[in-house]
Amino acid sequence: MNGQPAAEAVTVEELGLVYGAGATAVQALTGVALTVRRGEMLALMGPSGSGKTTLLMVMGCLLRPTAGRVRILGRDIGGLDQAAMAAMRLAHVGFVFQSYNLFPALTAVETIRLALELKGWSSATAGEEAVRLLAEVGLADKQHSIPAQLSGGQKQRVAIARALAGAPELILGDEPTAALDWQTGQGIILLLRGLARQDRCAVVVVTHDPRVAELADRIVTIDDGRICNPERMPHAAS
């Protein structure tokens, strides 16, 4: 952390989420309370099915809570309809996926330009910003490469640059290093952490890998839909 007072990007209070209804209902999250501040990187850990991706989706305005409150940048998302949730995502949230989820037919620069133009940027300014973002993630020389021409690490860097498009206040990563070797994955996590500190955005990363989590500013572990250690700090968050 850089010592400045950190604004809260996400506030979760007594969050509950149930999938389905009736006899088939599944309680995915129970009484979750959590705060993520701008400028910090938080790692969400837990076993498979523990609810960490569900929590990430709630924070990303992809799921509405069935209990409790979730505020993204101060706005309670409980009452938002689908269109408003989509608008929140577009304006304030960037996603980084495990499988990169790039568009196979678009070059790196087109991918980022597309994200910017979706946010209303003009084609010309979006093009300039896309080039800048690619340089920021170390891919200045890969602007015109399609995903098939990039390595796994390079693809994830393009995905990060896309997530950064339009300077969102919240970046959510779903196992962003799971498909990468440790060295490449470490580079990706350090890049995300650096961006969090440099751009004052909040970064939340779901991971199974303790080595990845140790690079975050804070680690939150979830098990069976409940947070186990809300205040655990990594051993070496340098």
Added chain:
Amino acid sequence: MPDGTAISPRTLRRPNLGPSFLLAWRNLAYDRSRFAVTMVGIIFAVVLTAVQVGLFFGFTATTTAVIEHTRADLWIGLTGLRNFEIAMPQLERHRNIVMGVPGIARAEALLVFFSAWRKPEGGNETILVVGFDPNSGLAGPWNLVEGDAADLRLPDAVVVDDINRAKLGVARIGDQVEINQHRARVVGFTHGIRSFTTSPYVFATYRNAINYGYLRDGQANYVIAKLAPGADPETVQQAIRRRMPDVEVMTGDAFARLTERYWMFTTGAGTGILIAAALGLVVGMVIVAQVLYATTVDHMTEFGTLRAMGAPQGFILRIILWQATISAVLGHAIGILIAMAIAHGSRYGTALILVPPGLAVGLFGVTFLMCASASLVSIRKALTIDPAMVFQR
């Protein structure tokens, strides 16, 4: 975003069509094999439809060709007349009665009858003899490409179309044949005068045609008339009907439409062609729908990613519609060019295919509707996508 509750105006501004078009085009072009299949489907539908409709137009034009090229204002035939080719012979005096009607400048007999053509090398062919008065210029062959029309006045002279040279067994001017066991000699060739009945037209002067049909002088299947300058066609028609209640009188245009309707719809020939055209569209649509659906399903993760990023449903809709539009434009352009080439080639065949500019333009609308309709299933699937799916892979 100081308070985090508002969305910037820049964000709310509607994105232009650029990115959706880019993604649509790249999605199509990226998988070239699939794009080729899409194109084949659309091109197939366009060519099949254009050729079938072109055949319809060609047949329609063929059925009325002689009527359209006859400079008569009125056609008079016996009651029950339904088409040009089949007309009962009239009484000899009908022509004289018509001549006596006020407002008629000229009336003459026209013979139209099926007959037997014996080829020089043996073998018979059914023909349709058109016997006309060469003095008035009201009727007769047109587009003569070999020979002299004046030679038709010679005894036993006939003019046939060069498309039918092989069918009629004649190769050049001077070839002799038999019509209904009467000697006939080819004195000229026209080009492009086809017969819908497949029995070639053989043009002869009224005098010669009388001989070929063993008919009485003055006998006629039609009396064709030219109005005097300033005469009202409707008034003249009524006057003729009053004098001859057993005939039908109509303008050339009305007779052409009557003949068209008979051959194209009463006989079912045109309906069959139009049904084939519709089937072409349906088959094309099914192919395109399947390919567009498969393309959409293939890109479902991308659409899910876009939705997760916050792209509105309209953006996804535009991508799919752009895909349909691009496919339609390219498929139509290629398809219509092929259809026009086929139509060009038909100039030398017995079946005329007409692909006028209006048909090409109209077919673009049909092609676009076909592609847009074919993408409806894809649109439904893409619009109901749950953006959370991208986290569940």
